[in-house]
Amino acid sequence: MTSLSPIAAFLPVTEDAGAATRTRNKLLRAGIAAFAELGYHAASTRLIETAAGVKRNLISYHWGSKDAFWKDCIDCLVGAMMLEFRAVDDQAVNVDGPERLRFFVRAFIRASAKYPEMHSIMLDEGKRNEDRLAWIVERHVEPVKARVEQLLADARRMGVAREIDLPSFYYALVGTSAMFTMAPECRMLFGIDPLEDAAITRHADAIARLLIPDQSLANPLTMKRRK
């Protein structure tokens, strides 16, 4: 491994919440970064402990097993990402119609950019079909899918959705986060840093435009052609 990617400080390490909590938080932060960058199997507990700057075996002591530690990492990451997501999405509390879906898409992409670890880990688990996949799908992915489904149905009812199936729409939405997840490749390939704020905004706007047509496009030629 080269180096652990920087991760936003959503788990305070300085908070005076007791020594044990501080240790746990340091480990969770390092764990999220390591699981995202290396995958479950290649991210060893010893490596995570070293990255967190704590002594060997503390993961075993605090969580009992690597698997339980991983689940706690996911819960923390999802919690933090949801906070970020809502911070943007809630601005649309009074918005309706296609604008509503567009806000959702922008919020989702911004949150994905702030926590690329999530997409990384989902990609790692989503292709593997081990026990962890069922756990994370049921606990964290299903609600997101349900929300997307509802918003897309709303948009369709209003005749402002593109002609597209839910799975294609869903994977087009989550898949574009590859730009953030593959930041090293993106830097190499395009010479830009996709994690800069300006780049994030541009990407979020572009994908929102891609997924939700402008009002001006809502004409009978292209819309509501679904049988």
Added chain:
Amino acid sequence: MTSLSPIAAFLPVTEDAGAATRTRNKLLRAGIAAFAELGYHAASTRLIETAAGVKRNLISYHWGSKDAFWKDCIDCLVGAMMLEFRAVDDQAVNVDGPERLRFFVRAFIRASAKYPEMHSIMLDEGKRNEDRLAWIVERHVEPVKARVEQLLADARRMGVAREIDLPSFYYALVGTSAMFTMAPECRMLFGIDPLEDAAITRHADAIARLLIPDQSLANPLTMKRRK
């Protein structure tokens, strides 16, 4: 690991090309599947050898190192994928204009569906910035990016491209293959098998429609607004 995903037989194991070649091909097929499913670090040479049904240490014998073996796997995979890609893309040899870009997108997505291992491996390496990333970007990714860039520029010149930056377009294109890469998650989440031929066609068409506007959309309101 649960099981290695089935992989198309682009490397014949029955060809009478000498015992050594047959052994090498069996290992390459198993290696591609394992690297895609588990990632470089978690896919051990012993596991790959077992999956290939050959004796221990034959990777070391034939390639000298795991790294050299990985590179050979990638070259084989890219070669096979390019064959599949051209089989579809070459149908557009006489096509021009926006249809040309649409053919490219469909061909790319069909090839990605047939060889989801490619996307898997790119995601694995693209986030890690180890030596292998520079190797694969320079050798295999750059040409694809250049082709996309050229086609997008052509489409723009004709005024039929969406208002979008190259990186966003590129990662929207490659990112949607997440549906195939995350086939286990997709089955769990949507109850459909994304690797079925009908599903592939639907997805490819949907994404092509998403990325390249219909001719009817080429109006001054939405087009050529780029400064």
Added chain:
DNA sequence: ATTAAGGCTTGTCGTATGACAAGTTTATCG
């Protein structure tokens, strides 16, 4: 039939991993 080489097999080494067990330190409270 002998030889030699290519292809394969087995043995072993140094290192890494997750888990457990047994210790030691530190904090808290009566």
Added chain:
DNA sequence: CGATAAACTTGTCATACGACAAGCCTTAAT
């Protein structure tokens, strides 16, 4: 002050890994 538990530390084990070394078959040319 002393005790008690929580927090941490260190030791160890069975297993797994990549690489190398040495030996063993099979084949084909002489």
